[in-house]
Amino acid sequence: MKMPKLPRLVCFAFLLSSSIPPGFAQDAPRNLVKNVGAVGRHLDGKTAMRAVAFMQNYWRHAGNQDFNLCMDYFATALRAGGFAAADSFFRLSVRDTLLPQARAWQPFDAELRLVAPIDSLLHSLAQAKMSLCVNSHATPLPGASMELVFIDSIEIAPQSLRGKAAYTHQPPASVFERAVKLGEAAGIVSSYLPDYNQPAEHPSSISMSSIPYIDSPSVFAFKISYGSQVLLDSLMRQGKVEVHASVLAQFTPKIVREVSVEIVGQQKPEEIIVLIAHVDEPGANDNASGCGALLEMALTLRRLIASGELPRPARTLNFMWVEEIATVRRWQKSTPRVFDKIKAALVLDMVGEDVVKTGGSFLIEKTPDPSAIWTRPPDEHTEWGQGDVAEADLRGSFLNDLFYAACEARARQMQLPWLIKTNPFEGGSDHVPFVHNGIPAILAWHFTDVYYHTSNDDIDKVSASEMANVAVSVAATALFLANCSETDAVETVRLLSKRAAWRIANETQNNLRSNDSSENRRILQAWLKWYEEAFDSVASLNLGAGGKALAAEIRRAQEGLNRLAKER
Structure with a gap:
């Protein structure tokens, strides 16, 4: 959905989601706040x-x-910043993975031109990367002219579209079976744009789409803007329309390059904090912003640790530039023992929106908690929609509240008008395989803005300060998790305890608005159980010896939570 634009503020303020109690940062662990600074x-x-x-x-x-x-750009920048394959502490890794059953698609040039009844360029790859659909084949040089047939209101007979282009207002993949496999169309032209992209208000936007990969026949697909749709619809009502399509693209064996750097832990190097961003997708915010923010984080932490301004981490920090979701799944399958040592994952995906221009806001997608199943005020899902989470899958975690506290600390320190919101777990990015394997993971992102997955996702909609805000918050959290002493852990439990008290009070208010007493009890019990487990999860972070103070704090927090529940 489109979020309201930030007002211009002339005095100090930071803006919080209504799903988080005010003043939360004041309870943040001291070393977390110190890391932010x-x-x-x-x-x-x-x-x-x-x-x-x-x-x-x-x-x-x-x-x-x-x-x-x-x-290669990231590998070069990381080498220049002091990471090296031979360095036992600041370690660089570049790996190529051949996926023999898959194909990589590379577009070079493409153009869709209207040739009758008028001659006019509609779209080109040079002007808008999203105008050519993923998995489009090359056309014979110098391209081909053909009739454009609107298919949304006709019955397609076998071979009836041979030598023609199918025109639709639907997503190209949804008509592929009818238009290409049945009608044998040479190509597809689609004007589909999701409602949240607001096509009428942004008539030049073209949304990213794909068609299924097939070896033959050679088929292309173009996406067009709402403005071009209006033109074509008008011309087609008057008579026959012809277009000329030219595509230069190729399919090659899929060899996925992956880049990672480690700042190797001193005390427990086998335990890992993952910071990750995917390189695939063609947009500036999606996800060049996440990749760029991750690069600046890695270089900054390397420099500060090497100079002694920050301590060497006890646990390993692993920064990864990857193929979305697939890289993490391959990692888990290939080295499950290493993967199981991951303490937490912090995912950066679309972190750079200039929210004044896009109308979006910064979001923290939480590792699954009960709001992913029972979404009640003030929690709400984005337009991505509810994820696939069962009650049995819920595991209480330290991560959600800790990362939010880091973001809030950043806002306070910088006196920023930074809108920080949360949403229940939904999925769709690199946090998914971590969560599915029981590893707490949050997604730092922005959604939905009107330029998401469109040709207007350009650098002019990206904000350096927004990327810095997210990067600082992520880096500070990762450092805190990598160096968590017993004192740090005790302060984390206290943070969670106050957050839990707020949550129970909030759910009690929700219960007053509902007549389903059985379901109300179930939801409240789910939150109680989740926070009891969250308290316990902090013990796994403690790097200190003994742990008696932490155990006592966890016990006090759980007893306090139970007392609070009985009062409700």
């Missing part, structure tokens, strides 16, 4: 913005030439 003094988003400027020129389909070229 230490990293924030040296991270301004400029390095991230340079990465966005580079990446936005390339159609990054996993394993293609553009994707691997962007991976």
Whole structure:
């Protein structure tokens, strides 16, 4: 959905989602707040913005030439920043993975031109990367002219579209079976744009789409803007319309390049905090912003740790530039023992929106808690929609409240009008395989803005300061998790305890608005159980010896939660 734009503020303020109690940052662990300040003094988003400027020129389909070229950009920048394959502490890894059953798609040039009844360029790859659909085949040189047939209101007979282009207002993949396999169309032209992209208000936007991959016949598909749809619809009402399509693209064996750097832990190097961003997708915000922010984080932390301004981490920090979701799944399958040592994952996906221009807001998608199943005020889902979460899958965790506290601390320190919101777990990004394997993971993102997955997702909609805010918050949280002493852990339990009290009070109010007493009890019990487990989860972070103080604090927190529940 489109979020309201931030007002211009002339005095200090930060804006909080109604799903978080005010003053939450005042209860944040002291070293978490300290990390926010230490990293924030040296991270301004400029390095991230340079990465966005580079990446936005390339159609990054996993394993293609553009994707691997962007991976090389990060590897080069990381080497220049002091990471090396031979370094036992600041370690760089570049790996190519051949996926023999898959194909990488690389577009080079494409153009869709109206040739009758008028001659006019509709769209080109050079002007809008999203105008050519993923898995489009090359056309014979110099392209082909053909009649455009509107198929949404006709019955398609076998071979009836041979030598023609099928025109639709639907997603191209949804008509592929009818138009190509049945009608044998040479190509598809689609004007589909989701409602949240507001086509009438943004008539130049073209949304990203794909068609199924087939070896033969060679088929292309173009996406057009709402403005072009209006033109074509008008012309087709008057008579026959012809277009000329030319596509230069190729399919190659899929060799996915992956780049990662580690800042190896001193005390427990086998335990890992993952920071991750996917390189695939062609947009500036999606996800050049996440990749750029991750780069600036890695370089900043390496510099501060090497200079002694920050301590060496006890646990390993692993920064990863990957193929979305698939890389993490391959990692889990290939080295499950290593994967099982991951303490938490922090995912950066679409972190750079200039919210004044896009109308969006920064979101923290939580590792699954009961709001993913019972979404009651003030929690709400985005337009992505509810994820697939069962009650048995819920595991209480320290991560949601801790990361929110880091973001709020950043807002306080910078006196920022930063809108920080949360949403229940939904899925769709790199946090999914971590969560499905029992590892707490949050997604730092922005959604939905009117430019999401469109040709207007350009660098002019990306904000260096927004990337810096997210990057500082993520880096500070990762450092805290990597160096969590017993004192840190005790303070984390206290933070969770106050958050739990707020949640129970909030759910009690929700119960007063509902007549289903049985369901109300079930929801309240789910939250009680989730926070009891969240308290317990903090014990796994403690790097200190003994742990008696922490055990006592966890016991007090759980007893206090139970007393509070009985009062309700």
